[in-house]
Amino acid sequence: MSFLHPGAFAGLASILLLILLSLWRRRPTRFVVPSVRLWERIPDRLPPVRSMRRPRAGISLILQILVAAALVTAMAGPGRVRPRPAPRRIAVVVDLSAPMIPRMDDARRELAKLDAADDIVLIESPSLARHEGVGNPAALKPVERAGDPGPALDLAASEAKQLVFVGDRTPAWSPPPGVKLHLVLVGGPLRNVGIVDANVGSGKLFLRLSAPAEVELKLDGRARRLTGSVAYLVEIPEGTSRIEASLAPDEFPADDRVVLEREGGPVEVEFEGRPDRAIRAAIEANPRARIVRNGNPRLRIRVGAPPGPAAAPVVVEIDPAAGVEEWLEPGNLAVAPHPLTRGVEPEDLRFSQVGRLAGPVEAVLIHGPGGVPVAAVRRPGEIVLAVRYASTGWPDRPSFPIFWANVVEYAGFGAGAWRARGLLDEAASRLGTERRPLDPAALGERPLAPVRTDFTGGSIVLAGLLLALLWGVERRSADAE
Amino acid sequence: MDPLPRRDMVFDGEFLKRLEALRVAVRRVLHGRREGERPGSRRGGSSVFHSYRSYAQGDDFRSIDWSLYARLETLFVRERTRDEAPALHLVLDATPSMSFGAPPKLELARRLGAALGYLVAGEGGEVTLWTGAQSRTFRGDGSVPEFLDALATTAGGGRPAESLARISGRGLVVAASDFWDEDLPKALGATAADHQVTLLHVLAREEFDPPLRGRVRIVDSETGDSATRFIAEEEIARYRTLLEEHILGWRSWAIKHEASYLRVASDEPFEKVCLLYLRGEGVLE
Numbered sequence: 070m071s072f073l074h075p076g077a078f079a080g081l082a083s084i085l086l087l088i089l090l091s092l093w094r095r096r097p098t099r100f101v102v103p104s105v106r107l108w109e110r111i112p113d114r115l116p117p118v119r120s121m122r123r124p125r126a127g128i129s130l131i132l133q134i135l136v137a138a139a140l141v142t143a144m145a146g147p148g149r150v151r152p153r154p155a156p157r158r159i160a161v162v163v164d165l166s167a168p169m170i171p172r173m174d175d176a177r178r179e180l181a182k183l184d185a186a187d188d189i190v191l192i193e194s195p196s197l198a199r200h201e202g203v204g205n206p207a208a209l210k211p212v213e214r215a216g217d218p219g220p221a222l223d224l225a226a227s228e229a230k231q232l233v234f235v236g237d238r239t240p241a242w243s244p245p246p247g248v249k250l251h252l253v254l255v256g257g258p259l260r261n262v263g264i265v266d267a268n269v270g271s272g273k274l275f276l277r278l279s280a281p282a283e284v285e286l287k288l289d290g291r292a293r294r295l296t297g298s299v300a301y302l303v304e305i306p307e308g309t310s311r312i313e314a315s316l317a318p319d320e321f322p323a324d325d326r327v328v329l330e331r332e333g334g335p336v337e338v339e340f341e342g343r344p345d346r347a348i349r350a351a352i353e354a355n356p357r358a359r360i361v362r363n364g365n366p367r368l369r370i371r372v373g374a375p376p377g378p379a380a381a382p383v384v385v386e387i388d389p390a391a392g393v394e395e396w397l398e399p400g401n402l403a404v405a406p407h408p409l410t411r412g413v414e415p416e417d418l419r420f421s422q423v424g425r426l427a428g429p430v431e432a433v434l435i436h437g438p439g440g441v442p443v444a445a446v447r448r449p450g451e452i453v454l455a456v457r458y459a460s461t462g463w464p465d466r467p468s469f470p471i472f473w474a475n476v477v478e479y480a481g482f483g484a485g486a487w488r489a490r491g492l493l494d495e496a497a498s499r500l501g502t503e504r505r506p507l508d509p510a511a512l513g514e515r516p517l518a519p520v521r522t523d524f525t526g527g528s529i530v531l532a533g534l535l536l537a538l539l540w541g542v543e544r545r546s547a548d549a550e
Numbered sequence: 551m552d553p554l555p556r557r558d559m560v561f562d563g564e565f566l567k568r569l570e571a572l573r574v575a576v577r578r579v580l581h582g583r584r585e586g587e588r589p590g591s592r593r594g595g596s597s598v599f600h601s602y603r604s605y606a607q608g609d610d611f612r613s614i615d616w617s618l619y620a621r622l623e624t625l626f627v628r629e630r631t632r633d634e635a636p637a638l639h640l641v642l643d644a645t646p647s648m649s650f651g652a653p654p655k656l657e658l659a660r661r662l663g664a665a666l667g668y669l670v671a672g673e674g675g676e677v678t679l680w681t682g683a684q685s686r687t688f689r690g691d692g693s694v695p696e697f698l699d700a701l702a703t704t705a706g707g708g709r710p711a712e713s714l715a716r717i718s719g720r721g722l723v724v725a726a727s728d729f730w731d732e733d734l735p736k737a738l739g740a741t742a743a744d745h746q747v748t749l750l751h752v753l754a755r756e757e758f759d760p761p762l763r764g765r766v767r768i769v770d771s772e773t774g775d776s777a778t779r780f781i782a783e784e785e786i787a788r789y790r791t792l793l794e795e796h797i798l799g800w801r802s803w804a805i806k807h808e809a810s811y812l813r814v815a816s817d818e819p820f821e822k823v824c825l826l827y828l829r830g831e832g833v834l835e
Contacts, residue, residue: 103647
């Protein structure tokens with residue numbers, strides 16, 4: 070038995086006071102007699118000493134003493150202290166970066182070895198998400214990117230003196246003084262070849278692998294296969310907007326696929342030749358397009374202009390002055406599938422004349438009478454529309470602004486920088502190979518801590534019960550009188 | 551005090567037979583209002599000489615004392631006393647102190663009063679029941695049932711001293727009380743001058759042997775006065791001594807005033823008290 074405030078036992082002096090009061094000021098028993106005459110003639114006297122030594126143990130006095138003792142004990146804060154194993158404060162850092170994707174089952178098994186009775190805080194790396202307790206290891210999901218566990222370990226060191234790091238490699242981090250780091254490594258040999266570098270510059274794609282392997286390359290959907298090297302430099306066609314490089318699946322798929330895309334930017338447009346209000350209005354209405362004059366535009370729209378050098382990455386020729394074999398009645402027109410004709414309806418195409426394009430073309434956009442090409446991508450970045458539409462109503466049709474929006478979009482693919490998705494840090498692709506399972510014994514014995522069971526409430530309840538009993542006794546005594 | 555049930559006032563046949571063999575002793579000349587068998591203070595037709603007086607016209611010449619005339623040559627008439635029935639004033643103390651004891655003191659006092667009243671009324675006498683300033687008179691043996699009823703229903707009344715102050719004439723005064731009233735000696739002294747007084751001193755057993763020990767606040771049942779005392783054997787012994795003195799004081803008072811005195815405990819058998827003690831003290835004969 071222990072007491073929080075042993076000094077409170079000085080209050081036991083009140084018991085002595087109660088006894089003294091009961092001796093000296095005990096309320097005399099009331100007794101009614103026919104006459105008090107004779108008693109008045111008997112002198113009063115103090116009780117003899119021998120009766121003080123042996124006070125009558127009245128139930129009331131006993132209850133008063135018990136109440137006082139219970140209250141004093143309650144004030145002293147009674148309790149029982151027993152040494153019991155105390156929970157250890159442990160901070161667990163789990164590396165959830167991409168290299169851990171194939172290691173999560175092992176990591177969860179290691180986490181399950183931790184004693185749930187310990188005071189554990191779990192910190193995810195690299196997100197720094199913090200959880201009290203191990204929680205549900207199945208809910209731990211790695212991210213598809215590399216990450217430095219240093220910040221998570223710093224956070225953990227501020228939480229506990231014992232750290233457990235669960236990862237696939239030894240972190241480049243040193244614990245501060247007084248903090249012990251337990252490494253739980255779930256690395257191991259894995260068959261893995263990954264793309265460690267991917268970039269586009271000067272019209273060429275640079276690919277580097279962690280080991281020589283075959284690469285499947287897709288340039289705007291057109292597939293190519295690269296073989297036998299650890300690095301590749303591939304020429305990419307003008308206008309290519311999406312590149313996808315992938316390796317054969319292995320045990321670590323996170324670094325097996327990279328996608329590079331051109332980010333869209335503002336498209337500067339310049340007009341040349343005959344002014345065309347309808348086209349200008351359609352371009353002005355496009356938020357991505359910006360009309361310039363005497364600049365270096367991304368898109369040049371030439372209307373009825375004579376042939377000249379293509380001073381822009383993308384040039385659209387309307388009613389060209391050259392390159393048309395003959396002009397024809399429009400007749401039945403057909404729209405060929407192409408990004409430039411997406412959303413364009415044939416019935417909207419109202420022309421007064423269409424021209425049969427001369428020479429080879431890369432992709433036909435509109436077929437004229439007899440299937441002759443009247444609009445086409447002559448070569449990448451050069452679009453020709455041999456059509457005349459004055460007073461025909463085409464600009465009033467929905468297909469008109471849609472077509473020019475497609476043109477701006479087409480021109481915009483080459484406007485921004487390339488952005489790669491799925492490319493891991495090179496270090497991430499080098500998977501950890503070391504294995505070091507968790508040894509719970511290494512965490513040390515759980516320290517014996519004095520655990521105190523407090524009895525203050527019980528003492529107060531006991532005092533209350535005794536007080537109620539005392540009240541009942543006193544009331545009964547008063548009724549009896 | 552609760553009234554006694556009537557049956558408590560009814561005596562069994564054996565007791566009545568023995569009781570009716572007795573009568574209330576009368577040691578003084580009575581001055582009653584009713585004719586009876588006891589010598590009274592008034593002149594009457596009994597055989598007992600009372601006094602002489604000068605002859606007056608119209609007197610019965612048979613009452614002339616001729617012997618005296620021979621010596622004194624003056625006519626004197628011999629007068630006789632009148633035999634009277636006794637007049638009993640039954641003073642019942644019905645104050646709260648009389649409710650003490652087991653049985654209560656008042657119960658024995660009532661029954662003794664009933665026996666005495668029964669005897670007096672039975673010989674044609676007059677019984678006046680006093681409780682405080684209240685009184686009710688019963689005459690003759692025909693009033694016995696009514697008297698017993700009144701006695702049985704006697705409720706708490708005033709002090710006996712108030713009764714005594716209102717009693718007149720000459721007769722028997724029986725005061726049944728515990729005699730704790732400090733005014734009683736004076737009131738009884740005045741009464742004893744003209745009356746034949748009998749004191750029935752009824753005490754409870756607890757008054758002889760009080761069950762008090764330790765620190766006690768003793769409260770007077772009538773005045774509410776209290777005295778706090780530590781009581782041990784020493785105090786009990788002192789109390790008994792004082793009680794003896796108290797009883798002796800009343801006995802002395804009785805002797806001094808030619809009164810009868812009987813001290814009795816409330817738990818003593820009534821028949822024994824009535825037929826033995828009262829007779830032994832000369833209250834009955």
